[in-house]
Amino acid sequence: MSADLDQVFAELRGEADTVPLASPAAARRRGTRRTRSRSMAAAALAVCLVGGGTAWFLRPQTPARPAPTATTTARALPRAGQPVEYGGQARAAKTVLLGNSAYTVWQDTAGTVRLFAAPLDRPAAGPMRATAVTGDLDGAYTLEGTLVAGARQSTGYHVWGLDPGTGTTRWDFAVASPADLALFSQYAVHRDRQSGLITGLAVGTGKVMWTTPGDPGPGVPLLPVTAWDRQSKPASGSIGPVQPSPQAVTIIGGRVVALEPETGDRVFDQPLAEPLVGTEAYAAWDGRLFILRPGDRYEIVMTKLDASGESKLVWTGDAGRTFQSMHGCGQHRLCVADEDAAGAGQVTAVDYTLDTAANAPDWSAPLPGRVTGMAGGILVGGLAVTTDAGTALFRLQPGGFVATEPGPLASYDESDRSVLALPATAGGPVTRVVFRSGQRQLLGSIPVPGAGCFPAGYRLICPGSTSLSIFQLPPT
Amino acid sequence: MTETRADAFDAFYRDTSRRLTRYAYGLTGDAGEAQDLVQEAYARAWQRWRRLAAYDDPEAWLRLVVNRLSSDRWRRIGVRRAREAAAAPLPPVGPPSENTVLLVRAMRELPADQRRALALHYLLDRSVADIARELGAAEGTVKSWLSRGRTTLAAALLTDREGVRNVR
Known part of the structure; x- marks a missing residue:
């Protein structure tokens, strides 16, 4: 046998690339635990040194504690058919619904991405189809009969439109970052950072509908303007949510520009009140663009994307507080999460229709930990703020804290405004949480992690690491 | 869509973790140990992410952590114990x-x-x-x-x- 160093190293690289890795969230949790352990050790040492004095630091009020977890002896949710095996270990799997079938795209440990369909009423794997998807599988949707899949690559992010029946590629394009992509029910709008060119594409056919010049470079994200009263498809991985709304908004040449996704027409075009400094954050909501301007006291400026073009300051953070995230939350409300120097998080709902001089929040509440994000698009009538101590749920009114959930959430029933709280890392209980009453109803337990699970009617669909499981949810 | 600190970290993790695993595997020759070292390096990165995110090359910092951990047997044992105590087991991996x-x-x-x-x-x-x-x-x-x-x-x-x- 003959081998040279290149070959031996190549063999080692190949083996290394099959090593399964935990999720980035797991690394964050571990990092957070380390910080806490060290803080606790330091606190314990301090207590000893002062001769038994009590040093007991309380996090700001409730909701500091996670909601009581339902007992793990809950009755198992019945399965709808046997698990549908992938035929291998998946390092990522996404399931989407189209018609009466669940389409699962999954990536094996060697990086190959495959696709299969399973009928919802009698789950069984249809033919396994190869796809052209490469990179790290990240998100998936079905839009206009096309399975849209996104993957992170070393050079950026790539999006494919696949034929769900055959797995063949209908269209594809690359962007530098998911921030350069806005998905709508029928169109994908994306921006090329090298040329600045913005393109609108029909997701059903792949037909390029229009192009228009934009700013080259990292620039400002392309944002779909979300609507407070219309449900969107939740974010999948780092793409989405998918909006039925009629506008994508960005900034081109120092002007706030709203584009119509079908035609590329500029339905709003107005100069910015102040030039950007490059460290802003953005949110588009309820026909408005919100721009965060960092500073000793951060500011949030709103521009109304209509004929009035009204632009005004709607919120100024308290001194010493650091902005973390913002998201629309109900009619005429923007929710802003920030934290103090010690990392104590807080969420504030701002009524942006009020006179800014008041700078008075509609309501404000402490958070159980450091803010890591806000859920968009999964909740109607509620707000979910993810922190390193769990996800805090609020109904949209003063004193509206509902619960802190340790695991992932999924939207459940819009009519009664409830969500499903799912098990975090391994199997565990599935609990329905009603925003209005705060009522928690244990529905049963599942033997798989809840990440990636989503309800569809009376089914709970869970793409796991080796198989697709479908469970039956009890009537509520 | 607002990119939060966690989003930025997660994107960094996704972009770099495969390369770091190669590096760790190359230094240790053990898939389980490479898993541990990589997770530990990212856990430490998350602890100081605000500062690290401003570095020109935060990935080089991660490699430095892996270097240090991989060259110290007692640290490696500590890393493994910490992970076993605190996290769900990762999928098993085959021998090299x-x-x-x-x-x-x-x-x-x-x-x-x-x-x-x-x-x-x-x-x-x-x-x-x-x-x-x-x-x-x-x-x-x-x-x-x-x-x-x-x-x-x-x-x-x-x-x-x-x-x-x-x-x-």
Whole structure:
């Protein structure tokens, strides 16, 4: 046998690339635990040194504690058919619904991405189809009969439109970052950072509908303007949510520009009140663009994307507080999460229709930990703020804290405004949480992690690491 | 869609974790240990993410952490204990191939600078200039490390597999 160093190293690289890795969230949790352990050790040492004095630091009020977890002896949710095996270990799997079938795209440990369909009423794997998807599988949707899949690559992010029946590629394009992509029910709008060119594409056919010049470079994200009263498809991985709304908004040449996704027409075009400094954050909501301007006291400026073009300051953070995230939350409300120097998080709902001089929040509440994000698009009538101590749920009114959930959430029933709280890392209980009453109803337990699970009617669909499981949810 | 601190960290993790795993695997030759070291490195990165995110090359900082952890047996044991105590087990991984075992064993006998230079060159496709920048050495020095490292590895592998394998 003959081998040279290149070959031996190549063999080692190949083996290394099959090593399964935990999720980035797991690394964050571990990092957070380390910080806490060290803080606790330091606190314990301090207590000893002062001769038994009590040093007991309380996090700001409730909701500091996670909601009581339902007992793990809950009755198992019945399965709808046997698990549908992938035929291998998946390092990522996404399931989407189209018609009466669940389409699962999954990536094996060697990086190959495959696709299969399973009928919802009698789950069984249809033919396994190869796809052209490469990179790290990240998100998936079905839009206009096309399975849209996104993957992170070393050079950026790539999006494919696949034929769900055959797995063949209908269209594809690359962007530098998911921030350069806005998905709508029928169109994908994306921006090329090298040329600045913005393109609108029909997701059903792949037909390029229009192009228009934009700013080259990292620039400002392309944002779909979300609507407070219309449900969107939740974010999948780092793409989405998918909006039925009629506008994508960005900034081109120092002007706030709203584009119509079908035609590329500029339905709003107005100069910015102040030039950007490059460290802003953005949110588009309820026909408005919100721009965060960092500073000793951060500011949030709103521009109304209509004929009035009204632009005004709607919120100024308290001194010493650091902005973390913002998201629309109900009619005429923007929710802003920030934290103090010690990392104590807080969420504030701002009524942006009020006179800014008041700078008075509609309501404000402490958070159980450091803010890591806000859920968009999964909740109607509620707000979910993810922190390193769990996800805090609020109904949209003063004193509206509902619960802190340790695991992932999924939207459940819009009519009664409830969500499903799912098990975090391994199997565990599935609990329905009603925003209005705060009522928690244990529905049963599942033997798989809840990440990636989503309800569809009376089914709970869970793409796991080796198989697709479908469970039956009890009537509520 | 607002990109939060966690979003930025997660994107960084997704973009870099596969490369870091290669590097860790190259230094340890053990998939389970590489998993642990990579997770520990990212956990530490998350603790100081605000500062790290502003670095020109935060990935190089991660490699430094992996270097330190991999070269200290007691730290490695600590890392594994910490993970076993606090996290769900990762999926099991198969044993390394015979070639990998031999290569990693030979790598461990090399001086640290040579080992790091070889790992950066062969596992991460870094140029001599990049390696020189990361290790704070002159390009000529890096070329010398690579040359000497290759020679030593080839000899070691030949010895290990004498009569069975010829290594150029």
